[in-house]
Amino acid sequence: MTENSSGRPPERHVADVRARWAIAIAVLAIIALAVTMVVLVNDSGQPSGTSPTPGATVTQPGPTVTVTTNPKPTTSTPAHRTFPYQPLWPFTSEADAAGWQQAYRSGGKQPWHLDAGQTALSFTTGFLQFHEIDLIVSHSVQGDDAYVSVGYRPEHNQPAVAAVVHLARLGQGSDAPWEVVGTRDSRLTVTQPRYGAVARSPLTVGGRITGVDEAVRVDVRQTSTGARLGTFCCVAAGGAGQPWSAQVTFTAATDPALTVVASTGGHYQGVEAFAVTAIQNQANAN
Numbered sequence: 001m002t003e004n005s006s007g008r009p010p011e012r013h014v015a016d017v018r019a020r021w022a023i024a025i026a027v028l029a030i031i032a033l034a035v036t037m038v039v040l041v042n043d044s045g046q047p048s049g050t051s052p053t054p055g056a057t058v059t060q061p062g063p064t065v066t067v068t069t070n071p072k073p074t075t076s077t078p079a080h081r082t083f084p085y086q087p088l089w090p091f092t093s094e095a096d097a098a099g100w101q102q103a104y105r106s107g108g109k110q111p112w113h114l115d116a117g118q119t120a121l122s123f124t125t126g127f128l129q130f131h132e133i134d135l136i137v138s139h140s141v142q143g144d145d146a147y148v149s150v151g152y153r154p155e156h157n158q159p160a161v162a163a164v165v166h167l168a169r170l171g172q173g174s175d176a177p178w179e180v181v182g183t184r185d186s187r188l189t190v191t192q193p194r195y196g197a198v199a200r201s202p203l204t205v206g207g208r209i210t211g212v213d214e215a216v217r218v219d220v221r222q223t224s225t226g227a228r229l230g231t232f233c234c235v236a237a238g239g240a241g242q243p244w245s246a247q248v249t250f251t252a253a254t255d256p257a258l259t260v261v262a263s264t265g266g267h268y269q270g271v272e273a274f275a276v277t278a279i280q281n282q283a284n285a286n
Contacts, residue, residue: 081144085168085181086196086257086278089127089223090119093256097171097179104175113177116146120165123180124150127226128261132269133162144169144176147184154268163188163274185275187211190262192245199279201230201253205260206245207275209237214264218248222255222281229253237264256284 083094090113091097103109112118117136124133137149137159145168151161163183170179182195189207193199205218215234222229230250237244250258258279265272 081169081172081176083168083170083179085179086280087170087179087181087223088257088259088276088278089123089180091170091177091179092223094171097177100177101171101173101175114175116141116167116178117148119167119178119180120146120148120150123165124163127221127223127259128274130162130263130271130274132271133274135159137161146178152269152272160268160272162272163276165276180276182278183274183276188216188262188264188273188275190260190275190277193260193277193279195277197279198282199258200282201251202247202249203230203260203279204245204247205232205262206243207262208241209244209264210240210242211264211273212238213266214238215266216244216246216262216264218246219261219263220248220250220253221259221261222253222257223259224255225252229258253281253283256281 087093087097091100100110100113104111104113112122117139120139121134121136124130133150133152135151135153137151138161139146139148145166148165148167149161150163150165151159153159164186165180166182166184167178168181169176171177185207187210189209190205191208192204192206203220209216214237216237217233218231218235219228220230221227229252230248232246232248235244235246258281260277260279261274262276263271263274
């Protein structure tokens, strides 16, 4: 170091030393502030004075703790579900459906009752024994009602719809099973007897049909036995929306509701179209 005649450092050197001390003090202040911010963040899990963004998830250090700031509302089941139809298949009453619910809740038995498509297909191939109609072409669920188009695939052609099966939830709760209650008719219709009418044997059945060289067969069935209670085969019909009619005799009806089935086919396979309606068994009607 070079000194002047008085033995003190030059003025320029003093100024440099003071500047270095000022810089050092400023750096120390910045470091101290940064340490303070880190401590604040670690203590609260987020910067002080802020709140979680709606919908965000906040995770704390250590054991994972998740806080959801806007939980999604749950959809409640109606307190009581009414059933305005005739129960045709697979259950004969709401009490019958409730018995299945209890077994399902205990051990998960027969979960297909909760699938409208599988219920409609089982009704067609199993209960009605229309084994060739083995496709679900389309389906639509509207609240407690479902409409399932079942059909078949003609050789080298697109799937053909044989019927649109109407189903409804039977019973209470979110696990109420699907019940077949009829069909939505188009090519083949059943307009007599009226849906839900009290009827007895012999029974006049009629409607309209569109087709060529058709032969309409009529069956009366009940869920509890599965067998045909009566059959008429067959009435010749055809044309565009032409009327048809037949009379069928049936016996041994015990269920409250009976299934009346009209079917036709013979071009590609045995059954190509069918329609279903429900009647009340006069022996069980009040």
